[in-house]
Amino acid sequence: MHVAIMGAGLAGLSCSVLLEQYGIVPDIYEAQYKIGARFTNGEAIMNILDFPVEDCFSYLEQKYNVRLKPLHPLNSLVIHGPISSALIEGELGYITTRGNHPYALEVQLGDISKAPVFTNTYYTIDDLKEKYDVVVVATGNSNESKRQQIWETDIVANIIGASIRGSFDPNQAQVWLNDDYAPQGYCFLLPYESNIASLCIAVPGTEGVNLEILWQRFLESLHFEINIKDTFTLHSFEIGRNKSLVTENLIFVGNAGGFVMPFLGFGQFTSMLSGFEAAIAIANSNLQSYIVAMQPLVDSYYPSLKMRRVLAGMDNDKYELLIKILQNKVAKTTFSKFPIPILKTVATVLDPLIARNNEIQ
Numbered sequence: 001m002h003v004a005i006m007g008a009g010l011a012g013l014s015c016s017v018l019l020e021q022y023g024i025v026p027d028i029y030e031a032q033y034k035i036g037a038r039f040t041n042g043e044a045i046m047n048i049l050d051f052p053v054e055d056c057f058s059y060l061e062q063k064y065n066v067r068l069k070p071l072h073p074l075n076s077l078v079i080h081g082p083i084s085s086a087l088i089e090g091e092l093g094y095i096t097t098r099g100n101h102p103y104a105l106e107v108q109l110g111d112i113s114k115a116p117v118f119t120n121t122y123y124t125i126d127d128l129k130e131k132y133d134v135v136v137v138a139t140g141n142s143n144e145s146k147r148q149q150i151w152e153t154d155i156v157a158n159i160i161g162a163s164i165r166g167s168f169d170p171n172q173a174q175v176w177l178n179d180d181y182a183p184q185g186y187c188f189l190l191p192y193e194s195n196i197a198s199l200c201i202a203v204p205g206t207e208g209v210n211l212e213i214l215w216q217r218f219l220e221s222l223h224f225e226i227n228i229k230d231t232f233t234l235h236s237f238e239i240g241r242n243k244s245l246v247t248e249n250l251i252f253v254g255n256a257g258g259f260v261m262p263f264l265g266f267g268q269f270t271s272m273l274s275g276f277e278a279a280i281a282i283a284n285s286n287l288q289s290y291i292v293a294m295q296p297l298v299d300s301y302y303p304s305l306k307m308r309r310v311l312a313g314m315d316n317d318k319y320e321l322l323i324k325i326l327q328n329k330v331a332k333t334t335f336s337k338f339p340i341p342i343l344k345t346v347a348t349v350l351d352p353l354i355a356r357n358n359e360i361q
């Protein structure tokens with residue numbers, strides 16, 4: 001079987017690694033000059049968001065026999081409201097790194113895969129679909145899905161961020177909820193070295209978002225000295241749904257398949273899962289079985305979108321109220337021990353707070 005994979009990111013390389021376990025060696029086409037050529041940053045995988053999976057990395061190893069190493073366990077999360085802060089502790093998940101870093105997840109997957117990677121190669125579906133039995137679309141964006149007219153966008157996110165130097169707790173992430181510098185969005189800090197962390201703002205919007213002004217306001221609000229190593233800006237990162245995961249000999253995985261969960265824009269674990277499941281479907285010559293395998297993730301998209309809209313509908317007073325709830329001992333224990341049913345319940349209970357649904361683009 002001849003398989004082409006468009007994109008040597010998390011989903012594409014996961015697909016390749018598993019195909020190789022079945023004796024199929026795909027051709028991988030990567031637009032960049034190497035695997036992990038994008039900016040380096042810290043990201044998180046939170047078990048709380050991937051219920052019923054208790055530990056994402058053990059799950060990947062047990063189910064797909066693929067061993068990947070996160071950077072550090074994530075044991076504490078500080079959530080800053082406009083005035084006060086809450087601390088949540090527990091086995092929350094992991095901090096990972098991405099991009100041009102020796103432990104970046106795509107670099108680890110690239111080390112396991114023995115398939116040829118044709119770099120500096122930007123093909124479209126039309127260039128490849130006649131030449132291969134199956135084409136795996138793993139481009140990390142919605143471009144190809146849009147061209148096939150199977151894409152619906154729910155959120156357009158804009159991200160501005162930097163790697164900053166300093167002294168950080170490698171097991172702790174921080175989040176800021178504040179309309180003054182992250183309207184309808186949030187800011188976060190994720191350490192990926194003991195002395196380097198990613199500091200970012202993610203806000204929705206298609207126009208009128210001045211990231212530089214928000215960024216300056218955010219930096220001025222912080223009570224520690226910021227030593228910036230490098231910065232990046234990402235406009236119009238689309239989170240949405242792919243309405244047809246399989247069409248003819250095409251199979252869509254990762255972001256291109258709509259597997260970024262809207263709540264916090266998390267997509268690492270789901271991208272790897274989709275890549276692995278696509279490989280199983282291809283190896284069994286049953287592409288439709290991929291749709292069935294991905295259904296639980298597709299179903300979890302809507303509660304996640306609802307949570308996102310709840311968050312986006314909140315103002316500084318409501319953020320402060322949320323922090324007070326999170327400071328409550330019972331809430332803390334519940335969030336760290338019994339996560340997802342709580343998230344879903346919260347999404348439903350807070351439905352009336354969704355005031356600005358239609359403004360989120």
Ligand SMILES: Cc1cc2nc3c(=O)[nH]c(=O)nc-3n(C[C@H](O)[C@H](O)[C@H](O)COP(=O)(O)OP(=O)(O)OC[C@H]3O[C@@H](n4cnc5c(N)ncnc54)[C@H](O)[C@@H]3O)c2cc1C
Pocket residue numbers: 006007008009010011012029030031032036041042043044045106121122123124138139140141159161200234237253254255256259260265266267268269271
């Ligand atoms: C700043 C930022 C922070 C994030 N933080 C988190 C987080 O904390 N937790 C989390 O779980 N998720 C996070 N995400 C989301 C997560 O990174 C993505 O969901 C995940 O990387 C998607 O994997 P993918 O394989 O679909 O795409 P990618 O890993 O982006 O790979 C796509 C690859 O395809 C290549 N490509 C594109 N077009 C073509 C083409 N036509 N031909 C060939 N190659 C092509 C690209 O160069 C790239 O290498 C974050 C995203 C960003 C941008």
